[in-house]
Amino acid sequence: MNVLIVYAHPEPTSLNGSLLDFMVKRFDSGGHTVQVSDLYAMKWKPVLDADDFLNREPGAPFDAMRDSGRAYAGGQQTADITREQEKLVWADAVVMQFPLYWYSMPAIMKGWVERVYAYSFAYGIGEHSDKRWGDRFGEGKMVGKRAMLLVTAGGWASHYSQRGVNGPMEDLLFPIQHGILYYPGFDVLPPFVAYKIGQGRVDAEHYASLTDSLGKRVDEFWSTEPIPFRPQNGGDYDIPALTLRSDIAPGQIGFAAHRTDIQS
């Protein structure tokens, strides 16, 4: 299988750098082909702006949606964007690896999403009617591909637990797992999260336990059950309001209502 790892950490000798190397080798020894988009090393341009699109009318107001759609359709995106889109098309699996910065992905990775996820490529696809609302949330160009987050956090697991002060990690990751990965059609595996990894705090035993768990996740990548998010156009939602039908998970609200495996 083809594996794309999108990676954002500024320091190659960090724990993240080691986990990346470990994961690449492990996929490799499983017979898979790996490409890494190392965003810091590539000096990835993080800001979506008019310079991304080569066929804009000079002086016209910039509209991210319209301009990205036109450039994608006309083959007039910058080469760096096209290259990343080709990697996504090539990949059977995508891992996004990053340290949690202020409760989300680093800016450089957010900018990868904003620029690579062009209109007509990752969104703005399919019919919008009273039966369907675009090919998204379970449909879209990434259908049949798997994705997983690998996240490191300085805080403790308890700080990110159901009643932890930071909010539950699953909820903090929902906008990414559901809104960025499930949206264009990925099957999203449960995240791999390493807690309490601040400076000097990962000793040999901790590291061995991390690589042991991560190795298993890599080995079981193709058989792991994805998070059972609800497909948008599968009957669970009223369209176009896009609210859960009253007989689906009655009384449930919030992120968890969009998975079939959690009852409040």
Added chain:
Amino acid sequence: MNVLIVYAHPEPTSLNGSLLDFMVKRFDSGGHTVQVSDLYAMKWKPVLDADDFLNREPGAPFDAMRDSGRAYAGGQQTADITREQEKLVWADAVVMQFPLYWYSMPAIMKGWVERVYAYSFAYGIGEHSDKRWGDRFGEGKMVGKRAMLLVTAGGWASHYSQRGVNGPMEDLLFPIQHGILYYPGFDVLPPFVAYKIGQGRVDAEHYASLTDSLGKRVDEFWSTEPIPFRPQNGGDYDIPALTLRSDIAPGQIGFAAHRTDIQS
């Protein structure tokens, strides 16, 4: 009062550009002094990296926390970072205005947070013991200041409602409102959110209703009740686990448990 607006939209003639102008004038006519950090116009550097800190040992591995703390303490941050920190110190109120990109703030604004929120400035402050876990979540350098998000979204309000497919807007904004604003001590006002604002979809009537509501929010900025998040060191949490005490909001989990006004 002193008002800082941190603004991220690539196109000045956009709806966001108009709302910014409107808001600046309204604060101004209320007798307040406004500064705008227009991140796209400033060509804000969005990536936190070793170049941000002028006193690093050559060749030493980069550590964002350690290096930013040292540079902050030694007055060796780049001028753009220092300038934004000074604006935050100057401000009595901060508005962060942005279009929702992939369920969060644009990369350029995320990069503002990552670079301006230095160690010892916005985090890593105060005692860590079994009684207190740093000056954060209700304490910190921004205590006494107010903050508000102004967010525009292409989707409909129902898509972001309690049972809407995107997840509730309040929950999508929790990592920002709680994790970025309440963390260093801001009182966070309820967000101002404009829905369904895609291309050509805001007619004169819609625009009038938006500016009418926004004007009221500006006029009432100093008397609006902040979101009642729970202070971390105020007795509601076990320390250092940082989980809610069992007698506080018993049975409640998730983001809402960290506010005193929502019962599940």
